[in-house]
Amino acid sequence: MNKVLKQFGSYFGHKGVLLTLHMLIVALSIWLVVLISVETFKGIDFYSEPRFHREQFWICMVFLADYFIELMLAKRKWHYIVTRFLFLLVSIPYQAIIYRYGLQQYLSDEVSYLLRFMPLIRGGFAVAIVVGWFTSNKATGLFLSYLVTLISMVYFASLTFFLFEHGHNPLVKHYTDALWWACMDVTTVGSNIVAQTGVGRVLSVVVAALGMMMFPIFTVYITNLITSRSKSSTDDAGLIKSFKAYMQSNQAKSGNQVSSQTSLPEHQDENHTAPTGDGKNNP
16 A cells, blocks of 8 residues: 555655756746747847846756756666757757857857747647646647647748848738738738748748648537537437436336236235135035
8 A cells, every 4th residue: 555655656746846847947937938929029139138138048057957957867868869859959058059159150040030039949748748637628728739739930930020020021011910910821811911021931831731731620629519409419319319318117016026026916816715626615
């Protein structure tokens, strides 16, 4: 019994540590999104603001610590390294390294800006895990994970599109124009805003491809939900029908028992009063 309790405690202790780490990563990812958004909307140069690359550096350090903690907790360490090697790569503080050694002059604005989104790949995976743990239905967990991914990608694409198209595209005057472009492009409907820069053209293709991959998942989820509800209703109806049949069967058995008990004394009286035919019963 003690062994079972120890295994039970170690399992939930292990799961609790992982859940805490993933929730911390989600919170830091949200803060990183806030930093990138403030930088984009206010037009602040990332490398001229020490606060930005300092905070991103420590966020990446937490991501790296999470990677090595999970590696120590993993039972199959080589399998973890192979399957999660991408998370190690995206957790490296590239921006801090570039700033420390003055390499920003060798990078284009496009590459430098896109490097800031790399740690968010780790945050997206953490969101998927946390959502899966808090939802009992796998289909619902998968649907919510894809929904969060889709919303995040639309937001990041609109930020990037606004940064590079603003000032070059006369139709992109405000961020709301870029957000409208992203929403229309992800639904593959399209809008009257046509990308003018190379980054904008690439985003137009990527966002449309993302929409074609993501939206069929919504259809599958709704179909699965309707099928599950229909099956549940059919099962409930079958259960009620079985219960009624069971009650009717019990009532029939009870009626047969009562009729047999009432007819038994009549047969006994007939056996006692019937003459034997030898006249011995007459006085």
